[in-house]
Amino acid sequence: MVKILLVGCNGKMGHMISKVASTSETLNIQAGVDMNTESNFNYSIYDSIDKVTEEVDVILDFSRPSSLDSISKYALAHSLPVVFCTTGYTEEQIVHIKNLQNSIPVFYSANMSIGINIINNLLKSISNKLYTDFDIEIIEKHHNQKVDAPSGTALLLANTIKDSIEEETTFNYGREGISKREHKEIGIHAIRGGNIIGDHEVIFAGMGEVIEIKHSAISREVFAVGALKACQYVHNKPKGIYSMDDVVK
Template structure:
């Protein structure tokens, strides 16, 4: 008689989602449920949300058995990782709860102050965190391309960054646009805080070649478009990324969650997740 030894299946990574009833929250929930190696362990929303008490996957027509709650300890009780695409004030509250409970954190929120960034860095001494202004794999590959382009086009090219998002976005320029500016500035040996120009109006005078310009568009339901323009004499180079769905952000967030699975502490960017560091 032949005896077959059943292999031990790896337990799914238990993930909680903040902002569970929002557009990004729902995309994340769907991505977790459709993955083969992750499980939905919690769903959080703000107090007073009409979604509280509902099944987190009710919008999909297939219950997940996880109710949306506002109590952080309840929502994180069974989670190993929290994915957060909310707002800075919400993320900071979630950060404190994760720190106390030992839950790892993937932060896609943008618009943090320098003080808040310092608090995140401090928390990363106790828990592991991936923080990036954009979780899209494609966007983070573009960041590497921008570094290469800026080094090669360091002389004789004016640099402008143009971004467009939906009417509901509350910060400008986008965190992704600012990160692109930081990457380009660093490659050129500049400090973005000193060379960025965020608006032009009236008689501005001739363009200072050492500056990096930003232009912001807000309207409709644009998911997220970013273009970095290197304008030279007789030619221009454009490096663009355009999102047609939030699905790319969700898949990148799952990759970040998997990356954190064996990391006890530390602050990481998507370049580390993707092996680009």
């Protein structure tokens, strides 16, 4: 049984992860961390990770970027692997996460959905082939409470496309006024409204044909399942950095 410390346990994703884990025969949420310590689960919740007394095998983080330092210190002090699922990190924080791999196992992916990561792998193989004759645009849609824009997943897909294309490309975050498109642009557009869980669409627009690759998250359960698979995967792994690419291989 893999024992998990869930940071951000009282958030929307925290609740979903707890629900999915409750039916697992191989995973268990041993304790939680959240500013809101009201407990509707069968585990203790602490308002600070430093107060956790339970023995755990993996830290699963679905909180906010501001929690990164305290999670890192706790993980290093207890030699624990961490699955980072939070988005909205600064470039400096991302470097910090990647540097943790020198001491502990680190699992870091912008999106924990199996489907998104299969699409991401597909983009690696087709983007350079299509680039010459197609313009590339990315549209992402999320609920009106999402803090960061564009989404971490949109940036994941955009960077995969950019890294796959041999020529130099640039990101264009939306357009306004006189803004004629240049072929080297990869357009990224963010939409916020209602309770949209998460839609991502990559459009390859050519002369006389359009290729659209779309993923829609119907339920947050898809992210919970992926996050728990990540916990199972990183448990007992040597120090290093891992991602959903490793899980879907």
